[in-house]
Amino acid sequence: MRCVPVRPHRNIAVFIPHMGCPHRCVFCDQHSISGSGGFDESRVPEQIETALQTIPTGTDVEIAYFGGSFTGIDRGLMLRLLELAAGYVRAGRVSGIRLSTRPDLIDSEVLGILRQYPVRAVELGLQSMDDRVLEASRRGHTAAQGEDACRAVTGAGFALVGQMMIGLPCSTPESERRTAERICRLGACAARIYPTVVFRGTPLAGMMRSGVYRPLTTGEAVWRSADVLEILKAHGVACLRIGLCASESLTSPEEALAGANHPALGELVWGELYYRRLRAMLGEDELLGQKIELILPAREISKWVGQRRRNLDRLRLESGTEVRRVAGDWNASEPRAIPWKAY
Numbered sequence: 001m002r003c004v005p006v007r008p009h010r011n012i013a014v015f016i017p018h019m020g021c022p023h024r025c026v027f028c029d030q031h032s033i034s035g036s037g038g039f040d041e042s043r044v045p046e047q048i049e050t051a052l053q054t055i056p057t058g059t060d061v062e063i064a065y066f067g068g069s070f071t072g073i074d075r076g077l078m079l080r081l082l083e084l085a086a087g088y089v090r091a092g093r094v095s096g097i098r099l100s101t102r103p104d105l106i107d108s109e110v111l112g113i114l115r116q117y118p119v120r121a122v123e124l125g126l127q128s129m130d131d132r133v134l135e136a137s138r139r140g141h142t143a144a145q146g147e148d149a150c151r152a153v154t155g156a157g158f159a160l161v162g163q164m165m166i167g168l169p170c171s172t173p174e175s176e177r178r179t180a181e182r183i184c185r186l187g188a189c190a191a192r193i194y195p196t197v198v199f200r201g202t203p204l205a206g207m208m209r210s211g212v213y214r215p216l217t218t219g220e221a222v223w224r225s226a227d228v229l230e231i232l233k234a235h236g237v238a239c240l241r242i243g244l245c246a247s248e249s250l251t252s253p254e255e256a257l258a259g260a261n262h263p264a265l266g267e268l269v270w271g272e273l274y275y276r277r278l279r280a281m282l283g284e285d286e287l288l289g290q291k292i293e294l295i296l297p298a299r300e301i302s303k304w305v306g307q308r309r310r311n312l313d314r315l316r317l318e319s320g321t322e323v324r325r326v327a328g329d330w331n332a333s334e335p336r337a338i339p340w341k342a343y
């Protein structure tokens with residue numbers, strides 16, 4: 001099942017904060033995350049119409065029910081929201097529906113209902129495939145339930161998107177890499193990586209205060225997420241997002257107390273990934289430590305160079321290699337280096 005459309009794609013995200021969720025994961029403060037204190041069903045059509053006006057024609061659009069546990073909300077409300085979105089699909093105004101939910105809220109009955117609607121993708125909040133981490137995070141489900149739900153979603157013909165977290169209680173870089181591997185092997189066609197943010201008022205904030213939990217630094221969030229991103233890329237699994245999005249009111253230090261709350265986290269992680277690839281390309285090459293010219297895939301020059309030339313500066317500091325000139329090659333998919341010659 002295709003989950004990354006070839007056309008430019010936009011989701012019209014409708015956040016349904018915490019509704020229907022029987023749990024309280026230690027990190028979860030859905031009110032902060034969605035930026036909306038409650039949910040008003042009557043305003044959803046207006047929200048969709050407003051979003052549609054901003055989307056260029058030719059864009060592949062999905063109505064995305066995000067934020068809570070969609071398949072666990074009041075059944076009548078769930079059906080009304082599906083019917084509403086299906087109306088937009090029938091009218092040719094959007095292409096499909098996607099939704100996010102928990103693994104333990106997926107079963108054959110629910111999947112049977114979803115199949116009656118133009119649902120394309122089911123995003124599963126797996127968070128970890130390590131039972132210790134799931135228990136310490138009070139997720140209320142096991143890794144085995146996560147695996148079963150992944151198989152059920154793909155078996156029912158939906159595109160599977162796996163959502164996982166970095167830096168949860170008891171989590172290690174190794175368990176995060178294993179989780180990413182499992183998500184790929186279970187047939188996900190895309191994933192989202194969410195490094196943990198500590199929100200005010202959550203159990204995790206209490207754990208942090210008592211010293212039971214140490215939040216991620218930005219640097220840790222970047223390299224641990226980059227490890228996961230490398231695994232996704234190796235399996236051809238698209239990464240749809242790294243970190244919570246700007247609309248998720250994260251910059252307020254009153255709400256987000258600690259953890260991976262950098263506004264450009266995704267860019268930093270991609271920068272780290274490209275730096276590693278640059279460094280691997282140079283290896284122990286004779287050009288290491290020399291003045292060089294870099295020939296980079298033209299479509300991705302900014303990613304290779306990094307934010308404010310960060311990757312080139314880092315290359316100089318860590319290996320003494322000085323990039324004197326950068327050129328783009330439209331036919332190249334990998335970078336190459338040649339000795340610098342002053343012209």
Ligand code: SF4
Nearest residue numbers: 021023024025028068
């Ligand atoms: S399952 Fe989702 S909505 Fe429910 S408490 Fe956990 S993170 Fe929050």
